[in-house]
Amino acid sequence: MDASRDSALAADELLQAQAELWNHVFAYTKSMSLRCAVELGIPDAVHRRGGVVTVPDLVAELALPRSREPFLLRLMRLLAHAGIFDAAAGVEDANGLTAVSRLLVSASGAGQGLSPFARAMLHPIIVSPSMALASWFRAADGGANAPRVPFAAVHGGRDLWTVAKDDPEFGAAFNDAMACDGRFVMDVLLRGDGDALFRGITSLVDVGGGSGGAAKAIAAAFPHVRCSVLELPHVVASLRPGDGGVEFVAGDMFEHVPKTDAVLLKWILHGWGDDECVRILRRCKEAVPSREDGGKVIVMDLVVGSSSSPGDERATETQLLWDVMMMGVAGSPERDEREWRKIFHDAGFSGYKILPVLGIRSVIEVYP
Template identity: 45%
Template sequence: MDMVTSMPLEANSNGQILQAEAELFCHSFGYLKSMALQSVVKLRIPDVLHRYGGAASLPELLSTVPIHPNKLPYLPRLMKMLAAAGIFTAEDVPATVGDGEPTTLYHLNAVSRLLVDDASVNGGASMSPCVLLGTVPLFLGASLKLHEWLQSEEQATTETPFMLAHGGTLYGIGGRDSEFNTVFNKAMGASSEFVAALAVRECRDVFAGIKSLVDVAGGNGTTARTIAEAFPYVKCSVLDLPQVIQGISSHGTVEFVAGDMMEFVPPAEAVLLKYVLHNWSDQDCVKILTRCREAISHGEKAGKVIIIDTVVGSPSQQILESQVTMDLSMMMLFNGKVREEQNWHKIFLEAGFSHYKIHNVLGMRSLIEVQP
């Protein structure tokens, strides 16, 4: 019998094998990196470093971070691991004469600056709430079910890994869990602040000249508010489900409309769909986009749909990995998906649109302008 063998061991150098083994070890314990990151966010260590001017020595950290005195010797190990993972930058400082011990200075870097609760440092919004959502027990429980879900005969449309783990949908189970709801809403708000600020800065032309915009499934209105502040002549409204709209107090600049986007989208010159379509199947996206096309077709000239979502295929390895990780999380939580350009093209055509333009200026996500 012919056998197909993978590359024999001896073809790899010893160094390559040992490097690969170390890499595999880190991947297998990758959840420890997530949990160490969650711990420093809960202990607000990035804010402590910021208060020390962006860098603090171990003694400074140990005297400030709120941990039990019994655990002081353990904090340096957490910091060392996260510095090795690139989340902080460690600098060894030799002992100065008469000053005793050498120490380590931990600096904020580009990654941990995003966790500081100060807009002048994080560039728009702290990403700490997003770290807390990514590591929430309901999500971890769902991830433990991935392989069982892949082997189950149940249709993905009726059972997600999240449902297999928790016996209900994310919005159903999560909606009844006030602690989860708080974490979820804070993360959505932080991500919206960050992305909306970026979008109005990087894509001013896309919004220029628009007189009215409805943010479909716009949640608590953070994005709509940012757009209304940046472009005061745009009349902004938010459409979301009645149970979401009920809990929101009106902000003056933004109007809130309760409804189901599958049924009706209020007329406007522009419709925004930010991080909505990745929750839905192609068939549902075509339905939502069709309602949006009807909403922008009331004026003298057809308006546009502005989508902020992922277009998989970045040439940057880091961004590509974030895009396919987002895809897996959508699969696990909603049976949703993150799309490549050809998939976007197909659903735009099916919903009656003929033009689109992708602006790749928002890192792991893109802004897509779509017109009939």
């Protein structure tokens, strides 16, 4: 039956289907070419050369062997076609920065410094679980010793946090990635919707806030808000006291959250299953006043199907790509609105409001 259907397709339809198949098969090449560009420092090199550079000059700027020039030309051709760089009009073999590659530039005031995020997300430790998906699916019911997620299957049964601790180079890269992404998102949020989000509150606890980057940004933008960070004891012990006007509190979000007007959960819940999320949210609900008195929990996370550009298929595809990456690395899901609603209801909250103001991610105000 399939053969007869294929024979009914015109030759050009079959070839178009083959081209699409090949595009999917070789899509990893674009990611790896981006990784190469970041590791070589190409975005910064183009910036240093004034924002547009020829390939021969780029070879010189990067101190690469001259014999690599024709190969770098091919790499830049792909990245320009992908929109990461711009093939400069009127200048042969020249490329300029685009909005995408400017995000990767590290120079203050010239870019957003997101190269560490790209570098960590394309690190072999993060990418390797995707090579084991099929074998993991087959082994999923193999008994108590079966790995919980593909990440564990390829890393000797260890989870992400154990690997990050065992491998200092990767651990530092991962921490840098989270820090630069946090700075970027908080900068965007505080430029736009921050005033409405933090209006009326005088205290905030950033649960799982790491070194306090988000809390410090909020404290600087809204001096009337007393900001604290709840983190595990070993994290707090590693930090300098009194840094950035933020108080650090050692504790466990599953056990207790300090009393406050608002709780911030930034990229926390997507790392946990539904039951764990309900437990965390119940502790948060206990910490804040009633809805009538202005209490709320601020969740910054991905809502599948919601974005700053409604109907944008690329945004939805990116959300789904992130979800499958999380499936391989941590096992926890990215959730759509229906799934979030159930978690909030099970945790005892009265309502919520989704604000799709962070690109593919959203801010969710959750009310006691």
